[in-house]
Amino acid sequence: MLRFLVRRLLGAVVILALISALTYLLFFTLPSDPALLSCGKNCTPANVALIHHNLGLDKPVPVQYGEYMAGIFTGRRLPLGNCPAPCFGLSFANDAPVWTILSSRYPTTLSLAVGGAAVFLTVGVGLGLVSAWTRGSLFDRLASSVSLMGQSVQIYFIGPLAIYLLVDRLRWLDPGADPDWSHDPAGAVGGLVLPCLVMSVIFWSNYSRQTRSLMIEQLAEEHVRTARAKGMGRGYVFFRYALRGAMGPIVTLFGIDLGSVFGGAIITETTFGLHGLGQLAVAAVTQTDLPLEMGVMLFSSCAIVLFNVVIDASYAFIDPRVRLL
């Protein structure tokens, strides 16, 4: 297990190094010269050179990349200001360290992603289980049709609808708000309920359909029949045997969906006007704030790669036949 984790984390580092190198190449060697952009109207070659020096762009690209990567671990002292570790450079827009900006924004996106995933896994898998248990019943058929509808809605459509109905008219829920976990945890949860619910809608229908069919498949498995043949109760067989077998594929599905979950979180925060990584990325792109873009990119890649390691490791607990090498 430990060997597996070490190995997978090493693998993750290799992948992240590749991603960072590629994005670095893409961002900093593109024709658009950031110096020209930040130089303004009366731009003299001397000015451009100065900016190049300030940004470190006068060095060869591999050296720049090496310094950038080293800075993540050690911090850097840049001409325009101090950048403590983890240093992703200074934002072009206001010379603030990118990490400072990121750390004020990622809690919103991460909370949304985790919260939304928790909601759609619970609701989706739960509904799927109930459907499988009551297969052929009215509930099952109803759930199937609702699932089909759920698959065809979009966040930017149900988001405003939900705000109008649940917040403005019925006043059941707070409108979405950026979470402040350290000072107001209760308020943070309250502000996340509606966005998480809205975000989960596009996912749970798929999970409920998949869970239902996986469970029905598992219930027909021979080893599940053996469990029945030895007299185990219906619920015991359902949860201990069938669900156990369905868990692996559900987790696999979730692993595939990780990227979309982040995407969903970003669309959701935009819909609710929250200040997360999505809004930040949009701002960074419109202002050609390359260090910030690069930071957002690396941060989300890191998160997805790490979550994937966790998911792979969880297989070993789900299925003893999986040998972690």
Next chain:
Amino acid sequence: MTTATEDRPTGPPEGTPGTEPFLSVRDLRVRFATEDGLVKAVDGLSFDLPRGRTLGIVGESGSGKSVTNLAVLGLHDPRVTTVTGDILLDGRELTHAPRRALERLRGNTMSMIFQDSLTALSPYYTVGRQIAEPYRKHTGASRARARRRAVEMLGRVGIPRPERRVDDYPHHFSGGMRQRAMIALALVCDPELLIADEPTTALDVTVQAQILDLLADLQRERGTAIVFVTHDLGVVAGVCDEVLVMYAGRCVERGTVRDILKSPRHPYTWGLLGSLPRMTDDADEPLRPIPGTPPSLLTPPPGCPFHPRCPYRDQVPDDRCRVERPPLAPEGGGRASACHLPDERVRELTPGAVR
């Protein structure tokens, strides 16, 4: 278990004299609703099995032999299956029994060994846990006690170092060892009825011999009644007392193992024996297969289900084989066969049909 009938069983069936049947099946019918129509997988099957005896149910794929046994255990999906008729276990009616009552019997009074131990054991739990589970459920034993019992059972079925293997998963076991674990699982609560569904078909011949002898020895020790489902008449000769030959969901012949193998009456049984290569006959003689293929259970042939493949159908006057279903006619001593051929013709034909 779903059934449409309200009737109670029609009294105890005529059992073999002196031995009260432990398992008694009367006019069992199992039907599956499929997209293509109704499949009559078992169509009016009756048999008795006393304690300590082994009944072989022989047939080819689709003959309904496995379906019968799943019905005895009540393992069919009631949504798509209709089971009618009577299944009496020690006098207790099972066809109408509530689910919880069946659960108390399964794995306890009656248990089953499946063919493929790789798919029949859960890959997610240790062998020990899977054996201990029914023991805990049915005896209320503690976790530690059930584990000791699992170790004891693994040792009894011949697994070396059972106290260590008990914590292994099924995929750590070889095929033969896994089938032994399956037997340990089936026997952990000392069942009185054991249903073995092709228990050795997936095994190598030397391992099969070990497992068959093991089952026979365990039966001798405990007096278990065994239903042994197989397609292999060779295996039947070694382990069964009585044999029931099934074709297209019906019993076409039954009798003692000697009756069936030495003086079979039904042309299908003749065909099965003629198809079987042996170790001692003249190997230069061709085998004598049954022509054609088994019938569809969706649209079974009228009359005798075997008539399209039967070489003797023209020897029965009036085309009776094509129009009239032959009844399973008892001939005394528990022997019966379902064929329109007159007795004297059967006697004339048998020696030539059986090598």
Next chain:
Amino acid sequence: MGASGKPPVDGSAGAPLLEVSGLVKHFPVLQGFLLKRQVGAVRAVDGVDFAVREGEALGLVGESGCGKSTTGRLVTRLLEPTAGRIAYRGRDITHATRKQLAPVRSEIQMIFQDPYASLNPRQTVGAIVSGPMEINGIDPPGGREKRVRELLETVGLNPEHYNRFPHEFSGGQRQRVGIARALGLSPKLIVADEPVSALDVSIQAQVVNLLRELRRERGIAFLFIAHDLAVVRHFSQRVAVMYLGRIVETGDRDALYRRPRHPYTHALLSAAPEPDPDAQGRERIRLAGDVPSPVDPPSGCRFRTRCWKARDKCAAEEPPLTRVEGNAEGHLTACHFPEEPTVVRDRTVVLDPALAALEEGTPQEEET
């Protein structure tokens, strides 16, 4: 197609068609991250010699993992041999390239166990059977379709079924389609890998009879691979018994089935179920445990770990496959301490600890 005179029936007269010597196939066991390194090998076939003569059927029997199927795939060159020599009509084809193999390919055909998996479900039976003819550019007189219809008839299928798809056939019929496909190129040798073990008994007999007819009437030689001793006996003139990648005994059918010398052959024969309630006088041998792993086979004689006659010599020295004193010509046994040449005697060998315990009437002691 038998036009070259009457093929020999007993096989002894035919010239060697296929000769295999020292055949070895090791499958590497790899381990490692990114860079894989070989940590061992599955020694599936580990030094096998045999020959199949023209028009003869050689049966290859053994239990799962003995290497019999791998041997079949090596002979048809579906697998690349690790070592040894395969010669067809005296020509070395061990490492022949695709091009070099082309003329031989059509003469060696294979029939598989699983008639469901070995037929393309999207092709009609006609296309399946004519496929090999097209690939090999064979244009029979009267056209391929006519030939396919003839072949279908030969294997007992209705020629009208030319345009049907495999799923419209039963298992036995699909196996017949596979046989018709193999016959399309007028092969001289058919490697049949468990051709009947997936079929019901009554259908199995039909297919065995069909294959027997083809051998007799067309003089096709067979390498008949099966685990069922009785089926092999009914099909083969000579038989080779494999255990853990080696041939332990080989000989004429009667020699092997009536006068076996290797303890493993005795155990196999004694374990084969016989549909006779009066089968008296057969010895009863019950081995213990399972076949050891082919990754790390026992030293010396590979059967010694399960043999009741094993002594020190068996661990130290690998017994050669030779003619034991008292054996007929061509009956070879690889054993230091061969058994009496009979299967009919009152003897019981029970090595299985659980069986031994139950039959002693005492509870079994946990072995260490």
